[in-house]
Amino acid sequence: xxxxxxxxxxxxxxxxxxxxxxxxxxTFRNYGMSWVRQAPGKGLEWxxxxxxxxxxxxxxxxxxxxxxxxxxxxxxxxYLQMNSLRAEDTAVYYCARDWNDVDYWGQxxxxxxxx
Amino acid sequence: DVVMTQSPLSLPVTLGQPAxxxxxxxxxxxxxxxxxxxxxxxxxxxxxPRRLIYRVSNRDSGVPDRFSGSGSGTDFTLKxxxxxxxxxGVYYCMQGTHWPRTFGQGTRVEIK
Numbered sequence: 001x002x003x004x005x006x007x008x009x010x011x012x013x014x015x016x017x018x019x020x021x022x023x024x025x026x027t028f029r030n031y032g033m034s035w036v037r038q039a040p041g042k043g044l045e046w047x048x049x050x051x052x053x054x055x056x057x058x059x060x061x062x063x064x065x066x067x068x069x070x071x072x073x074x075x076x077x078x079y080l081q082m083n084s085l086r087a088e089d090t091a092v093y094y095c096a097r098d099w100n101d102v103d104y105w106g107q108x109x110x111x112x113x114x115x
Numbered sequence: 116d117v118v119m120t121q122s123p124l125s126l127p128v129t130l131g132q133p134a135x136x137x138x139x140x141x142x143x144x145x146x147x148x149x150x151x152x153x154x155x156x157x158x159x160x161x162x163x164p165r166r167l168i169y170r171v172s173n174r175d176s177g178v179p180d181r182f183s184g185s186g187s188g189t190d191f192t193l194k195x196x197x198x199x200x201x202x203x204g205v206y207y208c209m210q211g212t213h214w215p216r217t218f219g220q221g222t223r224v225e226i227k
Contacts, residue, residue: 046216060215100152100211105163
C-alpha cells in the first residue's frame with residue numbers, strides 16, 4: 001500500500017489549493033478514505049472522509065463549507081479542494097486509508113497559508 | 116463531538132521498563148455493529164503516524180509484541196511491556212465510531 005500526497009504549498013489567506021493523493025497497492029474503490037492534518041508542533045486533527053464510491057462525505061466543522069473531498073476511482077486518486085483558506089489551515093495534510101480502522105498514511109504535504 | 120482524553124501527556128521512561136498510556140472517551144465507542152473502533156498510532160519524530168493497534172486490542176502486522184491494547188466502552192489503555200529506544204515518539208488514540216472522528220491530544224514518550 002502506498003499513498004502519495006501532492007499539491008501543497010504557500011497560499012495567501014482567502015486563496016485556494018487542491019491536494020491530491022495517489023493510491024496504489026490495493027483496490028482503491030473498495031475503501032473509504034480520509035484526510036487528517038497536523039498543524040506545526042500540534043496534534044492530529046481529522047478533516048474529512050468519504051465512502052469508496054464517493055457518494056457520502058463527512059467534514060469537520062472547522063472546514064465545512066470551505067473544503068470538498070472527492071475521488072476518481074479510475075485514477076486511484078483522492079482529492080481535497082481547499083477554498084477560502086485561513087492561517088489556521090496551515091498544516092501537514094495526510095491522506096489515510098479507511099475511516100474507522102484508519103490504517104495506512106501517506107507522507108503528508110505541507111500547506112502554508114500566509115500573506 | 117466525542118472528546119478523547121489521554122494521560123499522561125508526557126511519559127519519561129527508563130529503557131527496559133514498562134509504560135502505560137490511558138485514553139478515555141466522552142461517549143462509549145461501541146458501535147451498533149458490535150465493533151469498538153479505537154485505534155492507537157505512533158508518530159516518531161519527523162515521520163507520518165503509524166497504526167499500532169486497531170479495534171482496541173488487535174496488533175498490526177510488524178508491530179512488536181511488547182505493544183498491547185486493552186479496554187472497552189470509554190476506557191482504553193496502550194501498554195509497552197519493555198520500552199526500547201525506538202519507541203520514542205508521540206502516541207495518539209483515535210475513535211472511528213462516531214462522526215466527527217477525534218484524536219487524543221497525544222502522549223510524548225521519552226527516555227529518561
